[in-house]
Amino acid sequence: MQRYLLLIALLFQINAVAQQKSRGLEFYLSEGQKNSPLLNDFRNQMEAAQADSLIARAANKPFIEARSQLQYFPVYGNFGYDEAITNGGTYTAVMGVSQNILNKRTMDNRYRAGNLKKQYAGASSRLTSAELNRLITNEYITVYTLFRDLEFNKSFLALSEEENYLIKDFVSGGITRQTDYMALLLETQSQEILAGELEGQFRKEMATLYRMCGLVDTTYYVPEEPAIIMTGIADISSSPVLLQYNIDSLRIENEKVAVDIKYHPRISWFADAGFLTSNPWNFSNHFGYSAGLSLNVPVYDGKQKNIEKRKLVLDENSRKFYADNYKKQYGQKVVELGNEMKSLNETSARLEKQLKLSDQLVKALKIQLETGNVIMTDYINAIRNFRNINRNILMINLEKLQIINEMNHLQTQQ
Numbered sequence: 409m410q411r412y413l414l415l416i417a418l419l420f421q422i423n424a425v426a427q428q429k430s431r432g433l434e435f436y437l438s439e440g441q442k443n444s445p446l447l448n449d450f451r452n453q454m455e456a457a458q459a460d461s462l463i464a465r466a467a468n469k470p471f472i473e474a475r476s477q478l479q480y481f482p483v484y485g486n487f488g489y490d491e492a493i494t495n496g497g498t499y500t501a502v503m504g505v506s507q508n509i510l511n512k513r514t515m516d517n518r519y520r521a522g523n524l525k526k527q528y529a530g531a532s533s534r535l536t537s538a539e540l541n542r543l544i545t546n547e548y549i550t551v552y553t554l555f556r557d558l559e560f561n562k563s564f565l566a567l568s569e570e571e572n573y574l575i576k577d578f579v580s581g582g583i584t585r586q587t588d589y590m591a592l593l594l595e596t597q598s599q600e601i602l603a604g605e606l607e608g609q610f611r612k613e614m615a616t617l618y619r620m621c622g623l624v625d626t627t628y629y630v631p632e633e634p635a636i637i638m639t640g641i642a643d644i645s646s647s648p649v650l651l652q653y654n655i656d657s658l659r660i661e662n663e664k665v666a667v668d669i670k671y672h673p674r675i676s677w678f679a680d681a682g683f684l685t686s687n688p689w690n691f692s693n694h695f696g697y698s699a700g701l702s703l704n705v706p707v708y709d710g711k712q713k714n715i716e717k718r719k720l721v722l723d724e725n726s727r728k729f730y731a732d733n734y735k736k737q738y739g740q741k742v743v744e745l746g747n748e749m750k751s752l753n754e755t756s757a758r759l760e761k762q763l764k765l766s767d768q769l770v771k772a773l774k775i776q777l778e779t780g781n782v783i784m785t786d787y788i789n790a791i792r793n794f795r796n797i798n799r800n801i802l803m804i805n806l807e808k809l810q811i812i813n814e815m816n817h818l819q820t821q822q
Contacts, residue, residue, distance in 0.1 A: 432632035433548050436621050440544045441537060443622025450533035457526035464518040470507040475680070476500060478688075495686030502682025510675050517669055520662050528655045535648040540620075542817040545636065546810055547617045552631040553806040554610040557799060561603045564795060568596040571777065588784035595788050599795075636809050639816050644738050646819070653731035660724045667716050674704040742818060749811050756804050759797055766794040 441447060481494040508514075575589045611628075618625055644650055681697035773787045 429627075430630040430632050433545060433634045433636075436544050436548055436617060437541055439623055440540050440621040444536070444540055446536050447533060447540070450529050450536065453529035454526050454533070457522050457529060460525065461519055461522040464515065464522060468508070468511070468515050470505050472503065472505045474503050475682075476502075497686055497688065498684075499686070499688045499691060500682070500684050501691075502680040502684060504678065504680035506676055506678035508674065508676045513665075513672075514669050517662060517666050521659070521666070524655055524659050524662060528652060528659070531648040531651040531655060535652070538648070538817055542813060544617070544620050545634070545813045547613065547620055548631065548634060549636070549806055549809045549813065551610065551613045551617055552634055553802055554606060554613055555631050557802050558603065558606040558610050560798060560802075561599065561606055561795070564791075565596070565599045565603050568592070568599050568791075571774075572596055575777075585784075591784050591788060595791070634809065636812050636816075638812055639819065643819055644735060647738070649734055650731065653727060653734070656727045657724065660720050660727065664717060664720050667713060667720070671706045671709075671713055673706075674702075676702045678702060738818065742815075745811050745815050745818075749808065749815075752804055752808050752811070756801065756808070759801050759804065763794070763797045763801060766790070766797050770794050 477498060477500040479499075480497040481489045481491075483489070483491060483496070572589075572593055575592055614628075677700070679697065679699035681695075683691055683695055685691055685694035770787075770790050773790050777784075777787050
């Protein structure tokens, strides 16, 4: 009777788990993207880069300002500035306007710098988004594998407890020895400890997943099986890392142009209109205007231009070295992941065969156990072996999913 009650309780437990709310990988990926402060920062950087272009365009327009100055130079006997120079004071109230001209190269250079800054922030955002997806997916795979392992061991524990009731009855009837019952009870307690450890580990990894996604939640959700498949062939040309290096190259070239432009002659026009006088009492009688051109020609700067150009050459050398090294590591990583997947597939196939044999052995020994015609140590070793093979298959499937996730990360960073 106890045996049937235990089976009914197990069915209720399984049904309760099935009725629990579940969440899939897509939910966590979406929340992670939405709640990432770094991705939000990159979005702001792209908007700021757009604002830089608007500022550059506005700076090229005429600049208008109002200038006012009241300056008095007191003279007392032999004290004071020479009035022939100061006129006793200066009283100014004018509206001025000025604008740089013949500076198309300067403006094009500033627009290009703003556009490259926006492109770099966009590439960084795509790289961060892809990396965040990779990390969240890996953590979700871990959570899902632990959940599967936990549920398997809970079911295994329930079956072990069922066998305990059976063997206990056998002991009472003198069919089985007391030591056999104690050995099986000890194994059941070990299984119970393992299930408890898995429960704690599962909840810990679930909390880690919540933190990665920016979620403040302690609710228990059943993880759905992740649909992770290989999405294509690894292509380094789509990598935002390589795009960043390419943008860096364009940035360095643009900065070289900016250095050259800085040493070109600069021409601007200016004009003003208003009141300017040395006598504040007839201020209204001195309205006028002025206009002119300004020319600035750099002559000598202590060879700063050559030093700045040399620094940019060194930056380009470093950039090229990093880019070449990344290409080598990318290709090597693809080969390594392919070899690991091949090895895991071979191991998985062997374990599946072992699991079938182990399952047959456990079933055969269980039949003998229920008739009291089996050595208990043989049965315990058989169920241990079955449990270990099942866990090994789960761990290999975990590694395979992580490799697929890594391969997808390499080939879909766009």
